[in-house]
Amino acid sequence: MIEVRNVSKTYANGTKGLDQINLTIEKGEFVAIVGLSGAGKSTLLRSINRLHDISEGEILINGQSITKAKGKRLRMIRRDIGMIFQSFNLVKRSSVLRNVLSGRVGYHSTLRTILGKFPSQDVDLAFAALDRVNIVEKAYSRADELSGGQQQRVAIARVLAQEAKIILADEPVASLDPLTTKQVMDDLKRINMELDITTIVNLHFIDLAREYATRIIGLRAGEVVFDGPVSEATDERFAEIYGRPISKDELLEEVTL
Amino acid sequence: MTNSTKSWNQIVPKPKKSLYRWGIYIVLAVIYVWAFAGVPVNGIKETAGQVTRSILSGLFSPDWDYVYLPDGEDLLRGLLDTLAISILGTLISTVVCIPLAFWSAVNMSKSRWTSGSGKIMLSVIRTFPEIVMAILFIKAVGPGSFAGVLALGLHSVGMLGKLFAEEVENMDSGQTEALLACGASKLQILWFAVIPQVLPGFLSYTLYRFEINLRSATILGVIGAGGIGTPLIFALSSRNWDRVGIILLGIIVMITLIDMISGAIRKKLV
Amino acid sequence: MKPVNLSTNHSLKRPNPPSKMKHYLTVVIILLLLWGSAVQSDSTLRELIQGLPNMLDLLKEMFPPKWSYLDNIWDAMLETIRMAIIGTTIGAILAIPVALLCASNITKKSIIFYPVRFILNLIRTIPDLLLAAIFVAIFGLGPLPGIFALSVFSLGLIAKLAYEALEAIDSGPIEAMTASGANSLQIIAYAVIPQIQAHFMSFTLYTFEINVRAAAILGLVGAGGIGHYYEVTLGFLEYDKTCMIIIFTLAVVLLIDYASTKLREKLL
Numbered sequence: 001m002i003e004v005r006n007v008s009k010t011y012a013n014g015t016k017g018l019d020q021i022n023l024t025i026e027k028g029e030f031v032a033i034v035g036l037s038g039a040g041k042s043t044l045l046r047s048i049n050r051l052h053d054i055s056e057g058e059i060l061i062n063g064q065s066i067t068k069a070k071g072k073r074l075r076m077i078r079r080d081i082g083m084i085f086q087s088f089n090l091v092k093r094s095s096v097l098r099n100v101l102s103g104r105v106g107y108h109s110t111l112r113t114i115l116g117k118f119p120s121q122d123v124d125l126a127f128a129a130l131d132r133v134n135i136v137e138k139a140y141s142r143a144d145e146l147s148g149g150q151q152q153r154v155a156i157a158r159v160l161a162q163e164a165k166i167i168l169a170d171e172p173v174a175s176l177d178p179l180t181t182k183q184v185m186d187d188l189k190r191i192n193m194e195l196d197i198t199t200i201v202n203l204h205f206i207d208l209a210r211e212y213a214t215r216i217i218g219l220r221a222g223e224v225v226f227d228g229p230v231s232e233a234t235d236e237r238f239a240e241i242y243g244r245p246i247s248k249d250e251l252l253e254e255v256t257l
Numbered sequence: 258m259t260n261s262t263k264s265w266n267q268i269v270p271k272p273k274k275s276l277y278r279w280g281i282y283i284v285l286a287v288i289y290v291w292a293f294a295g296v297p298v299n300g301i302k303e304t305a306g307q308v309t310r311s312i313l314s315g316l317f318s319p320d321w322d323y324v325y326l327p328d329g330e331d332l333l334r335g336l337l338d339t340l341a342i343s344i345l346g347t348l349i350s351t352v353v354c355i356p357l358a359f360w361s362a363v364n365m366s367k368s369r370w371t372s373g374s375g376k377i378m379l380s381v382i383r384t385f386p387e388i389v390m391a392i393l394f395i396k397a398v399g400p401g402s403f404a405g406v407l408a409l410g411l412h413s414v415g416m417l418g419k420l421f422a423e424e425v426e427n428m429d430s431g432q433t434e435a436l437l438a439c440g441a442s443k444l445q446i447l448w449f450a451v452i453p454q455v456l457p458g459f460l461s462y463t464l465y466r467f468e469i470n471l472r473s474a475t476i477l478g479v480i481g482a483g484g485i486g487t488p489l490i491f492a493l494s495s496r497n498w499d500r501v502g503i504i505l506l507g508i509i510v511m512i513t514l515i516d517m518i519s520g521a522i523r524k525k526l527v
Numbered sequence: 528m529k530p531v532n533l534s535t536n537h538s539l540k541r542p543n544p545p546s547k548m549k550h551y552l553t554v555v556i557i558l559l560l561l562w563g564s565a566v567q568s569d570s571t572l573r574e575l576i577q578g579l580p581n582m583l584d585l586l587k588e589m590f591p592p593k594w595s596y597l598d599n600i601w602d603a604m605l606e607t608i609r610m611a612i613i614g615t616t617i618g619a620i621l622a623i624p625v626a627l628l629c630a631s632n633i634t635k636k637s638i639i640f641y642p643v644r645f646i647l648n649l650i651r652t653i654p655d656l657l658l659a660a661i662f663v664a665i666f667g668l669g670p671l672p673g674i675f676a677l678s679v680f681s682l683g684l685i686a687k688l689a690y691e692a693l694e695a696i697d698s699g700p701i702e703a704m705t706a707s708g709a710n711s712l713q714i715i716a717y718a719v720i721p722q723i724q725a726h727f728m729s730f731t732l733y734t735f736e737i738n739v740r741a742a743a744i745l746g747l748v749g750a751g752g753i754g755h756y757y758e759v760t761l762g763f764l765e766y767d768k769t770c771m772i773i774i775f776t777l778a779v780v781l782l783i784d785y786a787s788t789k790l791r792e793k794l795l
Binding site: 049051074075076077078079080081082083085087088089090091092093094098102103105106110113114155158162168 | 429431432434435436437438439440441442444445448449450453454456457
Binding site: 402 | 563564565566571575577578585605606609649652653656661665666670674740743748777780781784
């Protein structure tokens with residue numbers, strides 16, 4: 001369970017990134033965060049695992065405050081939260097397997113991981129994770145030899161190997177073509193259903209959000225302006241979120257056509 | 258024709274060269290007059306032509322016997338010594354400059370003062386000529402190759418540290434962010450996300466610096482810091498032109514070969 | 528590694544890991560090279576540790592620097608700068624035809640540009656101090672051999688940088704000039720030089736920066752400039768004066784670097 005309590009974020013130049021956000025996300029939910037670029041989607045997501053610090057309020061992960069955590073405690077909380085990025089963020093010159101194993105570093109001592117002595121269960125776990133996203137045959141390829149869609153699947157495998165209980169995905173499909181977009185979103189959805197992993201995804205395309213999510217959160221200028229099930233997220237409500245009618249480039253279907 | 262030119266000039270006046278530009282020309286002219294006025298022209302010895310001919314004939318009829326002498330100082334041992342000095346010097350500078358590079362990389366330190374102080378230190382080291390460092394090291398460890406190794410090692414830190422720091426600064430921050438999000442510690446981030454990214458660049462710059470160090474190592478002998486420079490200076494001062502010839506040939510062949518090998522490896526790395 | 532059944536409940540097909548032989552071999556070769564180098568150059572850590580106190584003594588003697596020595600070395604520093612200016616200029620002028628001959632997009636014939644490049648590479652293998660030592664043997668002591676050494680060195684460096692820049696220029700204007708019936712000199716004047724001159728000036732300034740540093744040590748082999756005073760002061764064990772030379776050189780070099788970098792930024 002993720003609890004976001006009265007969270008605000010003000011940047012050094014005075015602009016408000018987040019403004020009094022209050023949210024509770026239950027285990028196993030598939031949440032899509034939508035809004036214009038600059039609305040604070042990415043800031044909110046990165047506040048949850050504290051890649052960004054917040055100025056006010058508190059965020060609790062399964063009852064533990066990540067806002068107050070430091071050092072090892074912070075790393076232990078982060079270990080349970082996997083993150084997927086728009087630009088994949090794989091270590092391009094390392095092998096796929098090593099990238100997936102790097103999701104395990106939080107479980108072992110620094111010395112052990114640096115010597116490369118991952119236990120064989122970890123290696124098995126990494127292969128199982130790669131198998132789940134159908135990319136096991138690429139295990140020893142260098143990450144930069146893979147296509148964008150394959151790289152994003154490796155990133156998902158990294159999160160699986162991490163045995164994360166929460167997945168944060170920051171525009172996971174923004175760099176992908178429509179076909180691979182569908183594959184990656186299907187993977188995320190399947191993992192969410194099968195392993196009951198809470199999933200929060202920032203999305204640009206609202207039809208994708210409607211298709212995959214169980215709950216949609218709309219942000220505008222750092223404030224939550226919509227929070228409800230997909231059935232309530234009608235075109236009219238979206239027009240409210242965006243402050244204007246939905247344009248064609250916000251619909252994947254339209255872009256594809 | 259002249260008529261029409263005139264009219265065009267009236268329509269679109271030719272831009273005048275600005276005063277600023279003329280100022281630069283005048284400053285340049287003054288600098289050059291000053292520079293050339295101070296050079297003694299009568300300093301050429303009348304033997305110059307003869308000596309040049311001797312060196313050239315020495316280059317074309319080198320003292321082949323000097324290449325290998327069963328006992329003692331010969332060309333091959335001198336070149337090997339030079340190579341050894343540059344290899345070790347490069348190793349020392351690489352080891353020393355890695356922490357300095359991370360220290361002076363902007364994205365690795367919290368405050369600009371930290372990285373700024375690192376950069377200033379690197380550029381001070383860079384301006385110290387290796388030959389002057391060698392003079393100082395000779396005073397410390399005595400004349401010989403080791404002084405040369407230490408001099409090259411310390412001097413190269415300046416340039417390598419700067420290049421390494423730039424490599425670290427050009428790193429993709431997303432990859433470190435991903436590791437941070439997994440709950441990795443600082444050392445784990447360094448090992449899993451930073452090192453794989455910067456290693457090829459580091460190796461390539463190290464080889465490049467090695468090529469430069471090899472050239473420097475050939476002259477360290479001039480002041481007694483080992484390598485092929487010592488016999489060369491002896492040969493020059495004793496006017497043994499055939500020997501000068503073979504030593505120059507040896508240096509040229511060695512540097513050309515090493516450049517080719519190192520260049521090939523560097524191409525593969527990137 | 529044994530195949531293990533996991534939660535997905537089917538045995539995994541795993542690709543074979545690539546051989547690590549190449550990595551091990553590389554590491555072994557590098558270690559051998561280092562070990563051999565240490566033996567060849569008699570480098571031991573013990574010697575360094577034993578020598579460290581000597582170095583500290585030396586550093587102690589260097590401070591405070593003897594500021595009054597500045598009067599004695601002022602002229603030598605000016606000579607150093609003169610040598611650098613003249614050497615760079617001669618080198619830059621000589622580099623123009625050489626660079627044009629090396630560039631494959633201007634000199635179309637490979638029987639010309641390959642040999643010229645080869646000779647250029649040969650010139651570039653000889654370090655500046657070595658050139659100076661040879662020129663001192665030919666011309667005798669003084670700044671003249673230093674100037675010649677710097678000229679040859681600058682020729683090598685500028686010509687290399689310039690021909691690489693030449694090969695990267697836009698071929699369109701050359702085609703246009705060729706199409707309008709220009710001869711090769713006209714093509715160079717109207718299509719090549721305008722594209723390259725800013726780069727060329729920048730390379731020359733860059734070489735000048737290097738030459739100031741080089742000129743400051745050429746005196747060690749008798750080729751003029753401030754380097755001569757290293758030998759003088761070190762010979763008499765006057766380390767406070769040596770320190771003054773080092774500090775003065777450092778200041779001048781940093782100043783010239785700064786000015787030259789600013790100028791280069793303006794050029795490009």
